[in-house]
Structures are given as C-alpha cells and as structure tokens.
Amino acid sequence: MPTIYEPAKKTLGDLLGDPSRKTSVPDYQRDYSWTDGNIEYFWQDILDFMNAHPGSTMANAEYFIGSMVRVERESGYELLDGQQRLVTAVILLSAIRDKLAPLNEKAAQRTDDKWIVDHDDLSGDRRYSLTLSRYDRDYFRRRIQDSGCGSPEPATESQRLIDGARKKFDSEIEAILNGITDEKAQTDWLLRLRKAIVDNVTTVTVTCVNEDEAAAIFETLNDRGLGLSTVDLLRNLVLRRAGESDREEVLNIWGEILSESLSVDVEDFLRHYWTSRHGDIKSQRLYRAIRGHLKNNAGPASLEFMRDLRDAHQAYVRLLRPDFDNREMVERLYDVADIKAKMLYPLFLACLNKSESHLPLVVQFGLTFYVRQIVIARQSGSKSESTIYAAAKYLWDTGDVAGSLAWLYRAALPDGSFADAVSNLKNLDTAHARYLLRGIEINRRATEEVDVARQPRIHIEHIYPQKPREGFRWDKHSEYVGMLGNLTLLSRRINVTIKNAPFDIKRHELAKSELHLTVEVAKNEEWTPAKVTERQAALAEEIKGLWSWPVEVIDEVRLAAEDFEM
Known part of the structure; x- marks a missing residue:
C-alpha cells in the first residue's frame, strides 16, 4: 500500500526556514482567529520555557506545540492544520526583528531573511516564508512581514486579530526591554527569544502527498477536536468541488461574504441561511447537512450554491443593517438587533426571498411573537427557535405568509396567560x-x-x-x-x-x-x-x-391556524 502521509518532528525554524519550499495557506482554510487570550497563553508558555532553561541548558530542550498537517505541492507546501500557531510565530518573529533593528541591524536582517521573507538581490523578488489566503495575504505582508510599511487599517475581523497580536507582542517585549538598561543585554535577550522560537519549539508535522487523503485528514481532525468552524469546513468543501473555471468566482464570492465579517457573523448567517430553507438544525450538525446536500447527485454545483449563498447574504445584510423604505419596519429591525432576537432572521430571510411586500407584517408579527414568548413568558430559546425555523421553512416551501405566521400563533401563549405574565414582570434582561x-x-x-x-x-x-x-x-x-x-x-x-x-x-x-x-x-x-x-x-x-397581535393580519392567521388543526 503506497504511503500517503509522512509524520516527522520539525521545529518552527524548519517549517519557516526551508529555502526552497515555502508554506502557504489555501484559500479554503480558516482565517486567523487567535484572540488576545490565545496570544497571552502562547507568549507566557514561551517565557516559562525560557525561564525553565536558563543559559545553555536551553540548547537541547524542546517545547512541543502539537501536530501540523500540510500537503506537498510542486511549488511548496499547503498548510491544512497549524495556521494559527505558525502565523502567530511569524508575528512574534516580526516583532523581534523590528526591536532588533536599532540594536543590531545585521541580526534583524538575518531574522527577516531566514524566517520571514527571503530577498533575492539579483531579481529583487521577495519569497515569503508563509503566505496567507487571499483574504489576509496583502494585509499580513504589509502589517507583519514587510518592515517599514506602517500599520494599515484592518478591514476584517481576522485582520483586526493579526493587528492585535502584533500590538500585544510589541507591548510585552517593550516592557521586558525597559527593565534591561544595557543595549548588549537587550540584544542578547531578543536573540535568545528568537532562538527559543525557531530552534526549540517543535511539532510533529504530517506531510501528505494526496489531496483527497489530506481533505479526509482535515475533516477527521475536526471530528477529533480540532474545532474548525462551519465556515472553514464549507470553504474547504466548496473549493475542492469547484471546477477550475469556477474557482475564481467562488473565491470572489467568499471574499464578499467575509468582507462583512466585522459586522455580520458568518457562522450565524450560514445557520440562518440553511434554516430559512430546510428548518431547524443545531450548529454542530450544520456542516454535515450542507455537505450531504452538496454531495447529493441532485444537489447544486459549487458555483450555483455559492451564487445562492451570495444572494442570501446580501439579503441578510439588508436585515442587519436595515435598508428599506418602510421606516416603521426599519425601526423594528433595529429593535430585533437591540434585544438580540436573531432567531427571527431565518423567517425574515424566507419572506424577503418569497414575498418582500409582506416583510413589514412578518417583521411585526415575528417581533410580537418573540416579545410575548421570550421577553414576557420567558420560554426557552430552543423551543421558540424550533417554531420560528419551522415557520421559515413552511414559508420557503409554500410562499404562504399567513400559514407561516400561523406556526407562531399556534405556539404562542393564549392572551389570558400572556396578560398574567405581563402583570408579574420582574428581573428582566x-x-x-x-x-x-x-x-x-x-x-x-x-x-x-x-x-x-x-x-x-x-x-x-x-x-x-x-x-x-x-x-x-x-x-x-x-x-x-x-x-x-x-x-x-x-x-x-x-x-x-x-x-x-x-x-x-x-x-x-x-x-x-x-x-x-x-x-x-x-x-x-x-x-x-x-x-x-x-x-x-x-x-x-x-x-x-x-404587543398585541397585528390587526392587519391576525384574522387571516387565526383562520390558517384553524386549518392546521383540522
């Protein structure tokens, strides 16, 4: 049986310092997602390791940070698992480089050339040790890898996190250097920190030679606790299934969706998109449901799916940042955001697609249901979610607005019980x-x-x-x-x-x-x-x-509810 992967111990210096084969993050991979807490943990671990191995005792010591998975390509390696750790290491190395620059210019340049970006003096080419996906590639180069480029403004959540990680390392290093008065001692400490990162931090790196097997490992790692998001997994799946001629458009659509990630939660959107068409599903099962749908012979091709996703995302953005002529509905949509009633969005999405003219009534009815059930009656969110998602699917399947609202009306508290609950309101959110x-x-x-x-x-x-x-x-x-x-x-x-x-x-x-x-x-x-x-x-x-039921539609909804009961 042929070998499809090869595990080997690698230092971070090995992974970043290979002069002939550089590493890149494929476009379907997750964006950078480490928060300040992750950075703090990584930083303290490095410091603890250095303190535990003073002087020359660090030479043969190792700090193991887990496994990484990459795919071997003609032009280099594609990183499947380990992006967060490797990106963070490059960010830290860039901070060391810039702190070294005024103290020891040659050491700063060696840091740059060996582990951040290799400069070809003859051609002028720059070969980056790590290339991120297209969504963060240019920003990462300007903010982190290319020295002297200043601090470009982050445009996405992942870019904000990259910027935050660099600022965190700058602050922590500066605080330590301020306690060292001698410049030679400052330089020595920085070089010791650099050595710990590139020589002592180790991984077990699995190098795959078969893309299908690498994809299987990718999903298996997630099942075993890697914790990839639905967005990560779905991007991986859709781009692998896309034809070569479709890939550029698929990537552009992902770029459009992710460009809104600072104000629109993409994970929420994907679940609301799916439930607006297929009914209730829990977040942890969402990827498998979409994967099954796409792999089904009757399912849409990757490009067709992505075009539908783009249209739905544009509609979703209109709901979150209301863009409608009806002022009363716009105010109610702001109310939905204020009280965090996001479970209503699948119903609104379905209505926006099937019958936009009815959206003002659906928004009013949905908000009334939420207030009566969640705010006043304190019903569990999961029960109300199931009702709303069933109503959304019914509206998507039938286009019957009154029938979909009947789902909500039938599940709501009777007026008498609602009145009792209102009279006893206390300890509200x-x-x-x-x-x-x-x-x-x-x-x-x-x-x-x-x-x-x-x-x-x-x-x-x-x-x-x-x-x-x-x-x-x-x-x-x-x-x-x-x-x-x-x-x-x-x-x-x-x-x-x-x-x-x-x-x-x-x-x-x-x-x-x-x-x-x-x-x-x-x-x-x-x-x-x-x-x-x-x-x-x-x-x-x-x-x-x-917060009584809207008079414009309640009689029709009651009739529809009676038909359901029959």
Missing part, C-alpha cells in the same frame, strides 16, 4: 427591559416628532436602588427592586453619589430628564412598594396593547 420601556415612551410621544435614543445612549435606572443606603432598605427588597414598575429610563448615567440615595434626593435628578416616563416618576412625593405595584399595573396595561 436589561436589553429587554430597556426595549419595553422605550416602546412605552415612544407610544406616549405618538404626536411628537422626537426620537428616543437607543442603547448605548439610553440606560435603565432602578428608582428604588439595588443597593440602598443604610436605613433605607425595604423589608421585601428582593420582591420589589427588580419589578418593571421600579424601572425607568435615563438618557445619561445618573451621578453615582445620588444613584443609591433615598427617593426624596434622587427625584430631583430624575426630574431633569426629557423622558416622559422618568419625569412622571419624579412627580411623586415618595416612592414606596405600593407605588411600584401601582406603576407595574399601569405599565402592564400599556404592554398588553402595544
């Missing part, structure tokens, strides 16, 4: 409490052309404080402090010295507010448990009216 009170404030200003701010410019304030001053604590503190009737809105943070003060002092600060809800509270001479209960009942009545 801060975002949910702010949303309800803001909705009431806007309703009371119905004839005024005044905007009521959103987070973070508007805050929740406990009228009777969470930490009252000594002597002012109510007997049933925990029963009343979290009730909705004890909460109001402030457009600025109240002075800390007044925040926990008795009401007769605090009310003068509340009276300065421009918000009706807060000014009305300040008109009270005193604030007591009875006042909280009274205000709770009044707010409950307003909530029942504001």
Whole structure:
C-alpha cells in the first residue's frame, strides 16, 4: 500500500526556514482567529520555557506545540492544520526583528531573511516564508512581514486579530526591554527569544502527498477536536468541488461574504441561511447537512450554491443593517438587533426571498411573537427557535405568509396567560427591559416628532436602588427592586453619589430628564412598594396593547391556524 502521509518532528525554524519550499495557506482554510487570550497563553508558555532553561541548558530542550498537517505541492507546501500557531510565530518573529533593528541591524536582517521573507538581490523578488489566503495575504505582508510599511487599517475581523497580536507582542517585549538598561543585554535577550522560537519549539508535522487523503485528514481532525468552524469546513468543501473555471468566482464570492465579517457573523448567517430553507438544525450538525446536500447527485454545483449563498447574504445584510423604505419596519429591525432576537432572521430571510411586500407584517408579527414568548413568558430559546425555523421553512416551501405566521400563533401563549405574565414582570434582561420601556415612551410621544435614543445612549435606572443606603432598605427588597414598575429610563448615567440615595434626593435628578416616563416618576412625593405595584399595573396595561397581535393580519392567521388543526 503506497504511503500517503509522512509524520516527522520539525521545529518552527524548519517549517519557516526551508529555502526552497515555502508554506502557504489555501484559500479554503480558516482565517486567523487567535484572540488576545490565545496570544497571552502562547507568549507566557514561551517565557516559562525560557525561564525553565536558563543559559545553555536551553540548547537541547524542546517545547512541543502539537501536530501540523500540510500537503506537498510542486511549488511548496499547503498548510491544512497549524495556521494559527505558525502565523502567530511569524508575528512574534516580526516583532523581534523590528526591536532588533536599532540594536543590531545585521541580526534583524538575518531574522527577516531566514524566517520571514527571503530577498533575492539579483531579481529583487521577495519569497515569503508563509503566505496567507487571499483574504489576509496583502494585509499580513504589509502589517507583519514587510518592515517599514506602517500599520494599515484592518478591514476584517481576522485582520483586526493579526493587528492585535502584533500590538500585544510589541507591548510585552517593550516592557521586558525597559527593565534591561544595557543595549548588549537587550540584544542578547531578543536573540535568545528568537532562538527559543525557531530552534526549540517543535511539532510533529504530517506531510501528505494526496489531496483527497489530506481533505479526509482535515475533516477527521475536526471530528477529533480540532474545532474548525462551519465556515472553514464549507470553504474547504466548496473549493475542492469547484471546477477550475469556477474557482475564481467562488473565491470572489467568499471574499464578499467575509468582507462583512466585522459586522455580520458568518457562522450565524450560514445557520440562518440553511434554516430559512430546510428548518431547524443545531450548529454542530450544520456542516454535515450542507455537505450531504452538496454531495447529493441532485444537489447544486459549487458555483450555483455559492451564487445562492451570495444572494442570501446580501439579503441578510439588508436585515442587519436595515435598508428599506418602510421606516416603521426599519425601526423594528433595529429593535430585533437591540434585544438580540436573531432567531427571527431565518423567517425574515424566507419572506424577503418569497414575498418582500409582506416583510413589514412578518417583521411585526415575528417581533410580537418573540416579545410575548421570550421577553414576557420567558420560554426557552430552543423551543421558540424550533417554531420560528419551522415557520421559515413552511414559508420557503409554500410562499404562504399567513400559514407561516400561523406556526407562531399556534405556539404562542393564549392572551389570558400572556396578560398574567405581563402583570408579574420582574428581573428582566436589561436589553429587554430597556426595549419595553422605550416602546412605552415612544407610544406616549405618538404626536411628537422626537426620537428616543437607543442603547448605548439610553440606560435603565432602578428608582428604588439595588443597593440602598443604610436605613433605607425595604423589608421585601428582593420582591420589589427588580419589578418593571421600579424601572425607568435615563438618557445619561445618573451621578453615582445620588444613584443609591433615598427617593426624596434622587427625584430631583430624575426630574431633569426629557423622558416622559422618568419625569412622571419624579412627580411623586415618595416612592414606596405600593407605588411600584401601582406603576407595574399601569405599565402592564400599556404592554398588553402595544404587543398585541397585528390587526392587519391576525384574522387571516387565526383562520390558517384553524386549518392546521383540522
């Protein structure tokens, strides 16, 4: 049986310093994803290793950082597993190079030439030890590998993390060098750090010669805990399945999608895209479901799938950054984001595709369902998700808007139970409490052309404080402090010295507010448990009216729900 892979011990210097075969990250691989916590862990491990092996004792010591997997190509190696560690090593080496430059220019140049970028004096070519995927390639070269290029602005989340890693290493190295007054000693410490990275950090590197076997290893590693994201795996799969003539367009579409990754979570989008068409599926099963769909003989080709994904992503961005003429719907979509009701997006996606003219009603109905079930009734998110995703799939399959909303209506609390739940609202999530009170404030200003701010410019304030001053604590503190009737809105943070003060002092600060809800509270001479209960009942009545089912569609939805039951 022919050998399809060969494992061997390699130092990071071996992997980065091969003069004839450089390493690249294929375009289907994950982007750089190490956060400050990962960088801190890596950095402390290197320092601990150096401290544990002082002087010449480090020469024969090893710091093992796990396995890496690469595929051998004619032009070099493609890295399947190990990108995060290898990229981080290059970032650290670049920081060492730049700190060495004013101390020992030759040592800085050797660091650059051997492990970062090799310069051909005759041709002027630059051969990078590590080339990232097309999404981060240019940024990584300008920010990390090419010295003297400054700090270009990050355009994606992965670029922000690369920039953060470099700044972290710069700061940590600078702090240590500041404690060493002699320049020779500073140089020696930097060279010792460099040696630890390139000579003492080791891996077991598996080199594959067969792409199909490498792909199998790639997915097997994930099954065994590598933790690749759905995005990583899907990019790998789609690009492997794409024809040569289609690959460039597939890559461009991925680039469009990933360019929005700072504001649009790609993992969330993929799940919402899938559930809007196929119903509920858990995140950990998503990749296998999409893979099965694509590998099915009747499934779409890679390019066809990616074009559909691009169109859906453009629609998804419109929902997250609302771009519609209907102002009321735009405000409701901002509400969805404020209260983190992202489970609604698959339903909205399906409607946007099948019947955009009905989207305002679907958004209003969906938001009402979420408020009644999640905010008021405190139903588990998974149960509500299943209902919403079933409604989305039904709308996608049939185009029947009223029928899809009937899924929500049938699963919702009856009006009587909803009224009881509203009357007993307490200890709400801060975002949910702010949303309800803001909705009431806007309703009371119905004839005024005044905007009521959103987070973070508007805050929740406990009228009777969470930490009252000594002597002012109510007997049933925990029963009343979290009730909705004890909460109001402030457009600025109240002075800390007044925040926990008795009401007769605090009310003068509340009276300065421009918000009706807060000014009305300040008109009270005193604030007591009875006042909280009274205000709770009044707010409950307003909530029942504001978050009742939309009259424009409820009769049709009820009829559709009755047909389901038949």
